[in-house]
Amino acid sequence: MNKLEALLAYQEADMKLLDYENKLKNSPARQKLLQVKNYLLEQQDKWKQFETETLERQGKYEQLKQYYDQALSDYKLAEEKYLGITSESKEDIDAIKKQYENVQNTLAKLRRELVKIIKDMGDSEQMVVKMHNSVNSAKQEFTELKEEHQKELDASKDEIEKTKKKVLSAGKKVDKELLELYNKLRQNKPNPVALVVDDKCGGCNMELPYLTRSKIKENSDIIIECENCGRILYYKN
Numbered sequence: 001m002n003k004l005e006a007l008l009a010y011q012e013a014d015m016k017l018l019d020y021e022n023k024l025k026n027s028p029a030r031q032k033l034l035q036v037k038n039y040l041l042e043q044q045d046k047w048k049q050f051e052t053e054t055l056e057r058q059g060k061y062e063q064l065k066q067y068y069d070q071a072l073s074d075y076k077l078a079e080e081k082y083l084g085i086t087s088e089s090k091e092d093i094d095a096i097k098k099q100y101e102n103v104q105n106t107l108a109k110l111r112r113e114l115v116k117i118i119k120d121m122g123d124s125e126q127m128v129v130k131m132h133n134s135v136n137s138a139k140q141e142f143t144e145l146k147e148e149h150q151k152e153l154d155a156s157k158d159e160i161e162k163t164k165k166k167v168l169s170a171g172k173k174v175d176k177e178l179l180e181l182y183n184k185l186r187q188n189k190p191n192p193v194a195l196v197v198d199d200k201c202g203g204c205n206m207e208l209p210y211l212t213r214s215k216i217k218e219n220s221d222i223i224i225e226c227e228n229c230g231r232i233l234y235y236k237n
């Protein structure tokens, strides 16, 4: 086995391992698991926002309640004064009436605001229950999917280990420098060794210059990289 044949055997084992790993990574259970996980993280953010809003609303409610209570006692005073009118002058009666009406209007306005905020608080209470239920069932689903995916991982563990060992032993037969080059290329390409097919690089399909082709054909152990994609070219006789 020459240098390139050893490297090609290494690549075959390496790609097999990659296939296994990708299959597990892309399994429906794992994909769904990621979806549910993202949903739960989203809900966490929503929850934080919701808590802030709730606190703001609570503060607003307390302030409004204070204003309302004040307006209510103002109203009672004005009402007593109004009902107690006896022999004041017309100007005085008009002023008392006017004040009574004003206090009444203020009180009505505050009551409407208070009713609205109490309704909002009730709505948000319902929202809490809804969110809580939805998050709970998502958590349940997450646990189930995690178990399912763990089973997938367990089931393929032996096969993955076996393949990893093959990669390791194939790697031992490869020239050290060549393996380093392979690993460097492998970071961006899953298949750093490309077969020359019809005078083209099997990786990027670029037509190879005549000189490159003849160099590879002449010496099957020479390391030549594709000028276009950088892959290590391999020629099969």
Ligand SMILES: [Zn+2]
Residues within 6 Å of the ligand: 194, 201, 202, 203, 204, 205, 206, 226, 227, 228, 229, 230, 231
């Ligand atoms: Zn190429």
